[in-house]
Amino acid sequence: xxxxxxxxxxxxxxxxxxxxxxxxxxxxxxxxxxxxxxxxxxxxxxxxxxxxxxxxxxxxxxxxxxxxxxxxxxxxxxxxxxxxxxxxxxxxxxxxxxxxxxxxxxxxxxxxxxxxxxxxxxxxxxxxxxxxxxxxxxxxxxxxxxxxxxxxxxxxxxxxxxxxxxxxxxxxxxxxxxxxxxxxxxxxxxxxxxxxxxxxxxxxxxxxxxxxxxxxxxxxxxxxxxxxxxxxxxxxxxxxxxxxxxxxxxxxxxxxxxxxxxxxxxxxxxxxxxxxxxxxxxxxxxxxxxxxxxxxxxxxxxxxxxxxxxxxxxxxxxxxxxxxxxxxxxxxxxxxxxxxxxxxxxxxxxxxxxxxxxxxxxxxxxxxxxxxxxxxxxxxxxxxxxxxxxxxxxxxxxxxxxxxxxxxxxxxxxxxxxxxxxxxxxxxxxxxxxxxxxxxxxxxxxxxxxxxxxxxxxxxxxxxxxxxxxxxxxxxxxxxxxxxxxxxxxxxxxxxxx
Ligand SMILES: [Zn+2]
Numbered sequence: 316x317x318x319x320x321x322x323x324x325x326x327x328x329x330x331x332x333x334x335x336x337x338x339x340x341x342x343x344x345x346x347x348x349x350x351x352x353x354x355x356x357x358x359x360x361x362x363x364x365x366x367x368x369x370x371x372x373x374x375x376x377x378x379x380x381x382x383x384x385x386x387x388x389x390x391x392x393x394x395x396x397x398x399x400x401x402x403x404x405x406x407x408x409x410x411x412x413x414x415x416x417x418x419x420x421x422x423x424x425x426x427x428x429x430x431x432x433x434x435x436x437x438x439x440x441x442x443x444x445x446x447x448x449x450x451x452x453x454x455x456x457x458x459x460x461x462x463x464x465x466x467x468x469x470x471x472x473x474x475x476x477x478x479x480x481x482x483x484x485x486x487x488x489x490x491x492x493x494x495x496x497x498x499x500x501x502x503x504x505x506x507x508x509x510x511x512x513x514x515x516x517x518x519x520x521x522x523x524x525x526x527x528x529x530x531x532x533x534x535x536x537x538x539x540x541x542x543x544x545x546x547x548x549x550x551x552x553x554x555x556x557x558x559x560x561x562x563x564x565x566x567x568x569x570x571x572x573x574x575x576x577x578x579x580x581x582x583x584x585x586x587x588x589x590x591x592x593x594x595x596x597x598x599x600x601x602x603x604x605x606x607x608x609x610x611x612x613x614x615x616x617x618x619x620x621x622x623x624x625x626x627x628x629x630x631x632x633x634x635x636x637x638x639x640x641x642x643x644x645x646x647x648x649x650x651x652x653x654x655x656x657x658x659x660x661x662x663x664x665x666x667x668x669x670x671x672x673x674x675x676x677x678x679x680x681x682x683x684x685x686x687x688x689x690x691x692x693x694x695x696x697x698x699x700x701x702x703x704x705x706x707x708x709x710x711x712x713x714x715x716x717x718x719x720x721x722x723x724x725x726x727x728x729x730x731x732x733x734x735x736x737x738x739x740x741x742x743x744x745x746x747x748x749x750x751x752x753x754x755x756x757x758x759x760x761x762x763x764x765x766x767x768x769x770x771x772x773x774x775x776x777x778x779x780x781x782x783x784x785x786x787x788x789x790x791x792x793x794x795x796x797x798x799x800x801x802x803x804x805x806x807x808x809x810x811x812x813x
Pocket of ligand 1: 378
């Protein structure tokens with residue numbers, strides 16, 4: 316296959332005025348990039364006309380959860396601690412195989428149509444059911460998107476890890492305050508995952524990862540076991556850290572032996588490692604950022620959800636200055652709502668501008684790298700995806716530049732980050748296969764996905780309404796506990812302009 320005449324963001328190109336090139340593919344791999352390839356008459360080469368298109372490495376959505384795809388647009392802005400009760404309540408009745416299949420397809424469709432070729436799905440399946448896991452895998456394979464898949468787990472209860480909750484809520488309400496990412500009592504989930512997935516024959520587009528929900532919700536033994544497995548199989552680990560002030564406060568209040576620093580706890584337990592990816596990282600202290608840099612651990616920023624959940628602005632410039640790997644994600648559909656890397660890149664560049672009052676390096680190219688290369692590196696796939704180069708997998712996104720966003724062409728990088736919003740995504744290739752052609756999914760009829768979603772929504776809506784009514788009853792105590800988190804006079808180090 317030949318991708319002909321597109322302006323390609325190759326590692327050596329001028330990203331403001333990229334030259335037009337031909338990209339040659341053999342099966343799933345990029346085999347050459349040239350000014351112009353000659354094609355012999357009658358040859359069987361398929362040509363994709365990429366003239367007037369920008370050709371990017373497909374985006375890597377480095378933090379995503381497919382479990383609440385159907386809850387997009389259900390919530391206004393709420394504090395993170397309250398939101399978790401909507402997103403992951405264990406009191407949800409078990410979901411049907413049909414619902415899990417439909418939501419996974421829909422999420423993958425949205426990601427592909429917005430130019431993502433790889434997603435990191437950190438999935439909570441509760442109670443765990445092998446049929447649900449099979450439905451997820453089947454959906455991803457049908458659609459043809461690349462997935463870095465982790466099951467989410469923990470062994471400590473949420474109520475024990477959020478400041479003021481235990482004392483604020485009456486004891487009879489405590490059972491309502493946990494979430495489904497917590498102990499799976501009937502099953503040793505990690506051993507099961509190892510036996511059924513890590514040791515099974517590889518799947519072409521699915522690679523495995525581990526998903527301890529958050530260090531404060533996981534015992535030291537569980538974190539160490541996680542990292543032991545990650546090293547044995549050389550797979551990445553994704554976890555959440557310091558998304559909200561409450562999470563930072565919890566560390567400051569409960570970890571005196573580590574000066575209140577959760578990252579110091581991780582260093583002490585020997586789990587800081589290049590395989591580790593810390594989603595959010597909004598409230599990292601300077602010392603913790605230095606520890607991450609020293610050990611090669613990375614972060615994944617999710618600016619959309621951080622703002623909507625009232626969490627704050629990550630210290631982007633300090634992370635960059637320290638040389639920490641910074642990936643980008645779009646997180647849950649019930650808090651970020653959009654799986655859209657264009658929005659994430661724009662927010663990244665804008666928040667970088669206010670994360671340090673002193674003017675710094677240009678951010679457009681940095682945002683694109685975060686959305687491609689860094690996500691790939693964090694997934695331990697940096698030698699296969701995230702760049703347009705010989706020997707890399709053909710995961711490519713073609714943006715149609717016949718659009719006001721691109722006229723006049725002053726800077727491809729800046730216009731991609733600050734103007735394009737996803738309207739231009741026309742063609743997407745994953746592993747050398749065209750999965751989106753002329754803005755339409757080729758692998759599955761999109762109408763069947765919308766119909767499948769429509770069919771399961773009455774059941775989902777009924778259960779979500781019950782959950783919402785339950786959270787509404789908890790609201791007075793939630794508000795009181797949140798006020799205490801906001802007002803607590805504890806030294807939570809703030810970096811400039813946070
Ligand atoms: Zn998350």
